Amino acid sequence: MNSRYDAASAAMVFTTTHLSAFAVAAPSHRFGDLQRVAWANDAIDAMAARDVIRGVSETRYEPHAEVTRADFIALLVRALELRGSGSATVAFSDVSSSAYYYDELAIASELGIARGTGDGRFEPTLAISRQDVMTLVQRALAAADRELPAGGSLDRFADQAEVAAYARESAAALVAAGIVQGVGDGKLEPR
Incomplete structure (x- = not known):
């Protein structure tokens, strides 16, 4: 059963199909390879407790590994x-x-989020590009009925011409919403 913390009511919120007594518990995930990313420990632990991320084993997360297309869709x-x-x-x-990511990819495909790379392929083991992340996030938010503002612009980014045509609208919407702010030096580094 998934739940979330609602800060406004200071309560855990979840949906159930029956009346019972419930307790709030969160499994503790301690990955042993997070020393070099101490700033991210709490976020990684929180996402692991919610089963959003799983790491490469029970004790290793590999925070510096490239994120694959399959891993990002699952996440x-x-x-x-x-x-x-x-x-x-x-x-x-x-x-x-x-x-391991099949069920999540099936959901993403059904909802129109994941459309593949062409020729009937998904290329699950390729490292995901920033423009693909932006495209998938925008589509996923739309599928979750969380629409973003339309009409954003990429003009402030020196490398905006490098954003592929299929990703431009998604990138602009995420910039307009304040979700994407670039990587510094006025760049997006989309590829």
Whole structure:
């Protein structure tokens, strides 16, 4: 059962299908390889406790590893608690039904979030680009009925011409919403 903390009411909020006694508990995840990213420990622990992230093992997170397309889709679907019909399948030729991210990718595909890289492929093991992150986040927020402002602009970024055509609208919407602010030096580094 997923839940969330509602700061306005200072309470944990969840949906149930039956009346029972409930207790709030959170599993403790302590990855042993976070010393060099101490600033991120609390966020990583909180996301691991909610099963948004899982690490590469029970004790290792590998915070400096590149994030793959598969890992990002899994994280995004879990973080937003997106649900599909339960009968969706993945039509990408390079994704096995036994893949650890299969269920999340099926949901993302059904909701129109994940559309692949072309030729019926998803390329799950490729490192995800910033422009793909922006595109997937915008689509996921729309699927979760969290619309972003329209009409944003990328003009303030020196490398805005490097943003692929398919990602421009998503990137502009995330910039307008204040979710994306660039990497410094007036750049987005989309690729």
